[in-house]
Amino acid sequence: MTLQAKPTITVFERSPDEGKGLARDMRVRWALEEVGQPYEVRPVSFSAMKEAAHRTLHPFGQIPTYEDGDLTLFETGAIVLHIATRHTGLLPNDAAARARATAWMFAALSTVEPPIIELTNARILESDKPWSAERLPLVEERVRVRLADLSRRLGNANWLDGGFSAGDLMTADVLRRLTRSGLLGEFANLEAFVARAEARPAFKRAFEAQRSLFHRGGIV
């Protein structure tokens, strides 16, 4: 494949969270910062995301996408894995350790995040429904089960499996969605894990880059 000097990612034109770093391009920005790869951003409006031109890049009409020469990718997992595979810094060299780091990426996205999204749906999309208050504890419990498993595995370690990897990046970014829910506070080691991740210089650069885009535009 032909690669360009700087890949381009698409991001929200307006910030749904007012620049608090929860939009999913955060994961990609963070990975690019960890490996020291400069990148360009192309903001996309909510309506343009659902149009045919953007759907050519992203079948589900979402952000981020990743374009690098003739390669176009969607799905943050695939984009971060691609970045981690092409550069050093986000995956161990040992083949078995590398496969295990990839397992944590999949775990973050397909085991830990889905109940968190369900909780967000329950809190926001279903907040006006008659069942909202009664159902919320049930959905919170689904999240709590995953957090308890994750907390037990992490124990006193800094990261999930040896040194910091793309698996930790993805897991920490998924857990960040819980910071205002109170649930993360029930698991001190997970809260410390997220704080440790957010203290990384690459995270801070990515966060500031996402935030400043919205602020520069005078949007938030």
Added chain:
Amino acid sequence: MTLQAKPTITVFERSPDEGKGLARDMRVRWALEEVGQPYEVRPVSFSAMKEAAHRTLHPFGQIPTYEDGDLTLFETGAIVLHIATRHTGLLPNDAAARARATAWMFAALSTVEPPIIELTNARILESDKPWSAERLPLVEERVRVRLADLSRRLGNANWLDGGFSAGDLMTADVLRRLTRSGLLGEFANLEAFVARAEARPAFKRAFEAQRSLFHRGGIV
């Protein structure tokens, strides 16, 4: 890493779906059959899955796990990707096409499957709740939005991006969870996609191997 002649996967000792091929080891069996890799299975009881010994292999106390010499993996996405990377037959040779096939694996597991799991939760875990009937259409609509996007992208093609890949395997297996919901029938090309996947000899061998394990045990 040291590899053995035959990897070992863990599977349910008893079938929650009576051998209809919905347990998640199906994806791993299918991938192993596609690449012609023989394997061993080790059944695990529901209670043993939650115990410390199994949690060493799988932090979330689930099946399947994958053991090959000194490598232990969990998460079907990571296991199938590992198999696809080590053998020919499930990923294209071209690097860009390979990254795109990986994107479909992540899409299946983190974009398409989560609303399907939410629908299963609504149908089964919340079937006795007072909100069950009123809430169901809302959850079905979340699944329908994903299916419409997927259907639009697939169009008249046989597979999602060129030849059959691990991305198609994962997507088809995720969609199989909907076969009795009626939702898949609203999208003729997706129904045909699943039928095409299930017609593959490797799928049939994997399905039969999973089914016969339960029947041999006289469990179903």
